[in-house]
Amino acid sequence: MTATIADADATAPEAQTPAAGPVPVGRILRFELVKQFSAWRVRLLILLCWIGPAVLVFAIDKQSTLPSDTLFGRWMHATGWAGPLVALGFAGTWALPLLTSVVAGDVFASEDRLGTWRHLIIAIRSHRRIFLAKAVASLTVILLLVVGLAASSTLGGLLAEKNLPLVGLDGHTLSPGDAAGKVLLAWLCVLAPTLALAGIGLLGSIALGRSPMGLLLPMLVALGMQLAQMLPLPVAVRLALPGYAFISWNGLFTDPAQIKPLMIGVTVSLVWAVVATVLAYLLFLRRDFTNLNNNDGAGRRVLALGVVPLAAVLALTAGVVAATTSDAGGTGITQAKVQKSVATAFSHLFRLQQSQMYHSSVTEAQLATTASCLKSEGLGKQEGSGNDWRCTITFNVPGNNITAQGIYQLDVTANGRYIADGDGPQEVNGYFLIVTPGKVVANPLWQFDGNVDLL
Amino acid sequence: MDTTVAIRGRGITKVFGDVVALDHVDVSVARGQIHGLVGPNGAGKTTLLGLLLGLAVADEGALEVLGAQVGRALPAPGGVSGFVDGPGLYPTLTAKQNLATLAALRPRDAVTSDVGEALHEVGLAEVADDKVRGFSLGMRQRLGLAAAMLTKPKLLVLDEPANGLDPSGKKQVHGVLNRLVAAGVTVILSSHRMDDLEALCSEVTILSTGRVVFSGPLNKLSDETRELDYRLRTTDPAAAGIIAAETPGISVVAGTDAAALADTDVIVVRARVAALDQLVSRVVRADIAVREFAPVVSPLEAAFLDLTEQETDR
Known part of the structure; x- marks a missing residue:
């Protein structure tokens, strides 16, 4: 096909159709x-x-x-x-x-x-x-x-x-x-x-x-x-x-x-x-x-x-x-962190349990809870996720000058979350439910969730 | 600038990877006419229509649409509307909603047609509140045309607008296009339906493998092509056949070429247009009545086949 292309100089600007303005x-x-x-x-x-x-x-x-x-x-x-x-x-x-x-x-x-x-x-x-x-x-x-x-x-x-x-x-x-x-x-x-x-x-x-x-x-x-x-x-x-x-x-x-x-x-x-x-x-x-x-x-x-x-x-x-960040190359789940997290959660939940049962209140300082946790019964590296963490909780029994111990089996996931499952003794973990004067509630120490700070 | 020209392109080239969709295409379309665009599949029609609509930019060459240069930094001008590869419609919206949302995109001061008027124009007023999901292909085509007209375009680019239309719908679309052209709108019409193009277009451009193989008035196309086959139905086909065989420039087609024509009253002759006059006058002089005399395939179709086959054989 042939076509004659108009000289650009001959273009009359006023005759052109302007470019369409963009739509808002x-x-x-x-x-x-x-x-x-x-x-x-x-x-x-x-x-x-x-x-x-x-x-x-x-x-x-x-x-x-x-x-x-x-x-x-x-x-x-x-x-x-x-x-x-x-x-x-x-x-x-x-x-x-x-x-x-x-x-x-x-x-x-x-x-x-x-x-x-x-x-x-x-x-x-x-x-x-x-x-x-x-x-x-x-x-x-x-x-x-x-x-x-x-x-x-x-x-x-x-x-x-x-x-x-x-x-x-x-x-x-x-x-x-x-x-x-x-x-x-x-x-x-x-x-x-x-x-x-x-x-x-x-x-x-x-x-x-x-x-x-x-x-x-x-x-x-x-x-x-x-x-x-x-x-x-x-x-x-x-x-x-x-x-x-x-x-x-x-x-x-x-x-x-x-x-x-x-x-x-x-x-x-x-x-x-x-x-x-x-x-x-x-x-x-x-x-x-x-x-x-x-x-x-x-x-x-x-x-x-x-x-x-x-x-x-x-x-x-x-x-x-x-x-x-420090220790970012590891899993972030160390023995020390697990122990600290479990001890803290236990202390808080023990206080909650006491209040649910209308016992006299107790402070975390009085309880002085510590936890000793081992992975795979102490064999291998004491770090990382797994359901083979076992923690022994030690705390002062309120009102008595004695210490008590409880065992918890932990299932720690790779993101630091864990479920602590009470493994006795019954005097520490109690029963699944607590019957209080007003209501039947779940025993907070029977099984609890926790979280290990990875950093 | 020639204000009578709606589209002017020179050396337009568009390449997709290893495929040259358009190869140094020159094109010129006068304002206020329906210009047909024809070509086999893969000839570059859709690519050319896309460039006109501002969907893509040419890799090489200069394109001027409605007096404005079109390029990477210069979008297609206002006043261009249309569709390629079927109209874009949203099936979850009604016909009226489709047009109303489109109209709502325009600036407040922009001239737009009334939605109801546009639907009436294409014969869809009665289904205005129906969801497009249930529309037939022909109804979608007509709604697409209404959508394209909504912005009061100066250049309307349409790809197969009669696709799926029944005779009534086709007549309606033809009427709309003729009215638009009468109002000064330029229409670029791509179609595989030669009867549509012949009925509507004053000029056509034929593309093949990305090149322009013809562009100009339809009658010029008819003159330039090879001999055509014509059906001649008379009251005495045997005598008409003898006359045809004796007429200079006319040959009677026999055998497989005419096999499709099982009608015994019909003979098929092959000739250029100029030779037909003498044949008709000889037949009439022999007191044989002519009941039908028409090309077996339209001149445009014949030219299309001829030109595109030549290009493909190259």
Whole structure:
């Protein structure tokens, strides 16, 4: 075909059609939210997140058997504030990765599936603004769902057991006000790893398009991180994983609070959220929407702008954590730490037991509790996770000038959490239930949860 | 700048990896006409439409759309609308919601059509509140056209807009496009349906393996092509066949070429357009009535096959 190209000098500026102005982000955001809320799966998630936890927590609380293998599960009959923490533990493992998968993991991929990318780009004419609006829209929906989970589980807990003091992870008692504040803070802390997963979701949604792998990526990453947390990894690597903040909120419920691992976990998660989102943005800008079916180096770009940078972030954060913390190369679970943690928890819970039985109050100083813990009966290295820790507690018996000893069998997980199971004698551990004048309650010394500060 | 030209491109090249989608394409489209874009699959039509819509930028060459240069730093100008590879619609929204959310993206001072009016124009007013999930392909095509018209475009780029349309829907779409052109809108129409292109377009561009093999008025295309096959139905096919065989520039097609035509009243002749006049007048003079005289395949289709096969054989 032949064509005569006009001389550029002859172009009359006033006759030109100006470039279309970009659509304001607020309008695109509204458009994205309309699409999000019109999808049945998002509506269903909102319904489930705002109603489900309340019903579930209330129902569990009304059972005689409590989920004692879940953190704070054994305290659900004691206070309404245990409910939202049980829900938080479950949410960190399953619900939050699933929500980020469904929302952030699909926000870009849905356009691929519906074949609407070109329509969107023609209408909006700004890749940057599309990305921003989609990221903010998915974040808005995720926040709405997380707030629903927190509010609903709190309501369910408080309806079932009222606003009563909560027993912390080291056995100390938090007033209802403190418990409320810390529960709120714990939910706020898990927003950081949720954002990290959302960033990974955006990346997967852009990189993998309509492939179901894109949708599942946050879930798979979360599962991978959970598996990694079960392995005996060095503390530096454990803390460098963005999922650690799903666990490290536990440290808020000790006295003093284990702030350092929590802050590291939250910071690492936020770094991952920012890096993954920026990578998703760069990948999005480089995508060609004219020929979606061609394989225009997309695989290489995913590797160069997705996998390699995130692996580098993991290595870098692990290096920074190792360089700035002591003993970060080990498991963080040492004999001394286990002994200190068990002795502290026992002292606090002994005082609680005394008050439940209306005995005269006693202080930790009077008890002077010590613990002697051995792993594998003292054979091998006295460090690390395992269900072969055995602790002998020694304490002064109140009112008598004698000392008593109790045995606890510990199951310590790689992230520092443990369950201490009373192994006698009966005079120390007591029975499963305590019958008090007002109520029958679980014996706090029969079996208790604890947490070893990894740093 | 020539204000009568809607699109002007020179040396446009677009490469995807090892694949050259467009290879130094020159293109020029006058304003206020329907310009057809034809080519076999993989010829580069979608890529060219994508460049016009601002979905991608050319690797080489200069492209001017509605008087504005288009490039990496210069997006497609306002006033361009349309769709490629089918209209982008959201199945969870109703037809009205699809258009309303699209209209809401426009600046407050932007000129947009009324949503109800646009739906009425394409014959979807009665299903305005139905979710698009339940729409047929033809209804989606018409809604896509309504969405494209919503922004009052000066250049409308449409990829297979008649795909999936029933005759009534097709007539409606043709009517809409003709009304738009009468109002001064330029339409770029990509289609595999030669009858649509012949009915609507004044000019066409034929692409093959990323190159332009023809661009210009349809009648010019007809003149430039090889001899065509014509069906001739008469009251005396035997005598008509003898006359045709004796007429200069005419040959009677026999055997497998005419096998598809089982009708005994029909003969198939092969000729250039100029030779047909003499055949018709000879047949009529022999007192044989002509009931039908039409190309077996349309001139555009014949040219398309001829030109694209030549390009592929190269």
